[in-house]
Amino acid sequence: MGKFLANHLQATSRRGGGTRKKKEKASGVRKEETQCKKFEDLKQKLKCLVKAAKGTKPEKRHLVNAKLRLCSDCAGMGADLVALRLLGLSRRVKPVCWSEIDSSKISLYKAVAKACGIKLEGTHKPQSVFHRNHEDSPASDIYVAGYPCPAFSSLGHGRGIVDEAGRGLVGLSALQYVCHHRPSLCILENVTGVLHKKNRPYRRVLEKVFQGLNYDLHMKVLNTQDYGIPQSRRRLYMVAIREDQKVKRFKWPEKRNLSVNALKQFLDRGTSGTEILDLSKHTRAKGVSEADLWEKACVLDVGSSAKFQCGRTGRTPCLTRARLQQRPIGFYVPRLKRRLLISEALRLQGYPDQLLQPLLDATDQSESKVGAALGDGMSVNVLSAVLGTALASVGVNAKNKPWMEVVSAKDVRQEANRQSLSCVATCAENGCPAKQVRANFVDGDSHGP
Structure with a gap:
């Protein structure tokens, strides 16, 4: 076991001695030891796969006019499909493999694929990456994954690779697919907690795998509000491009300036309510008064603890799973005296209005399930911008287009x-x-x- 992990376990065993029962503490340490061993096993397996891959040549394809084979891990509600649809590539995309274990998200992904005019027939059945036979799975050109974030998020206790539910190891397990098939382009997304020093062992494995497979790896924290949608949502994006497929240097997409009144365009201003809440806890931000919150366009997180209740005008806080699946929704619009609508949350994650009804139909009209998937997923506008520049680096030119009804x-x-x-x-x-x-x-x- 690595020195870092041994020190982590030693510190964990000393933690909270007077506040937890000895049995609970011993059980927690045993579970962490199990996850540490799994991490070391995965690390060695990936090391062997990278070494074996160096002796073989990957399949090289000219992607300019070819069908684009897509693999989506932790597929969620299909942000990658919508992004490709908005890039005008839906008729060229051919999903070959995808993984998801949440039954609601599986239904949502299928509904989004149908609305985007992308056929899922012939793809491998969705399953957990821990149980997938990576070697026998079909090869792909584009690999997109939004790995589970609770293991690296402060809201999910940030346990990292020792997360008791095993969520911190999903990404490393899925990398076995990349080792076997070496897609031309990989895009990974997660919370910024991955960059924390305690998650350095996890990050090092990711970097070594991509470097060993001859990928050009880029990492950057991007915010949804910098790409045309007024939501403060910072996420780490990792773009890996295979060197032999690269035709030009990868560049991160340029930021787009938002107007002060941009948020108004995303809210249904004709729908108002009568709910009055105490906003005094939301005035801690510099230059923001309670009168500003009532008069200007803003969305407040009223479902959080006082520590996170800080109001800002013109932007929404990060739309999280916990708040969007609450009933009523944990976000409040003071000017309209009501809670945020699920249709508005959909827009603030970059999904077009035309998808609302298909998504509700797929979940038996459950706004809670749609909200939970939205909070877990990627922002379509950011993914679309990153995909556009990444595809250009492998010779596929695509530009963002307005959503239009899918016609066969x-x-x-x-x-x-x-x-x-x-x-x-x-x-x-x-x-x-x-x-x-x-x-x-x-x-x-x-x-x-």
Whole structure:
């Protein structure tokens, strides 16, 4: 066992001697020892896989016009699918493998895929990464994962690799897939607690695996509010690009400035309530008065302890699972005298309004389940921006587009033929060259939305 882990266990065994029963303390230490041993086993397994991979050449594909095979671990409610849809790549994406153990999120992921026009038929059944046969899983070009954050979050006690539920080891277990199939592009997301010094052993393993597999690895903390949506949500993004697939240098997406009144665009201002709450605890921020909170657009976290109750205008606090699944929702909009709506939370995570009804239908109209998945997931606007620049570095050019209703290729062709025939008839009456009009219409519109 590593020196760092041995010291950690020794410190844990001395912790709280007078406040916990001896049996509980002994049980907790045994569980931590078990997780430490699992970490060491995974570390050695990954080391062997990296060593074996160095003797083989990975599959090299030209991705400019090819189908983009996608693998999603801890898939959640499909932020990667929506991001690719907004990048205009939904018809090129082919999901080949995905993992998820939450039944509600599995239903949500399928609903999002259907709404995005992305077929999941033929993909491996969703399952835990601990039980997946990584070697026999299909290879992919894009690997996206938002690993469980409670093990590294202060709200989840930040136990790291010794988290009793094993959530701190999910990411390392999933890396076995990367070792076997070496996707062209990997994007990982987690809370900033991963950067804490006590999680250094976990981070070192991640870095060594990607470096050993000849990936160009980049890490940066990005905030949702810097990419067009007024939510303060800081997350660590890791982008790994295989050196032999890289056609140009990777650059992090540029920030977008938000206007002071940007939050108003994300709130349903026509829906107001009558709930009046005491806002005195939310005036600790410099330059913010209680009158400002009532008059200006803001969203307050009223479900948290006094320590975190700090109001700011023009931005929302981080939308967490705990608050979004509360009933009533743990976020309050003072100006409208009501709680935050699930439709507004959806927008503040970057999902288009058209997805609200399919998501509710997938969970039997349970806003609590949709809210829980939203709080756990990635912000679509940030992921879309990162995916766009990362794909450009491997030769796939994509630009953000507004959401449009998904139309099948067959419907597009039928509509093109119907309208072009109508144009031909009109031009025949007016003496226009019908062939040229038909060609212009089909060339310009046959690609669909």
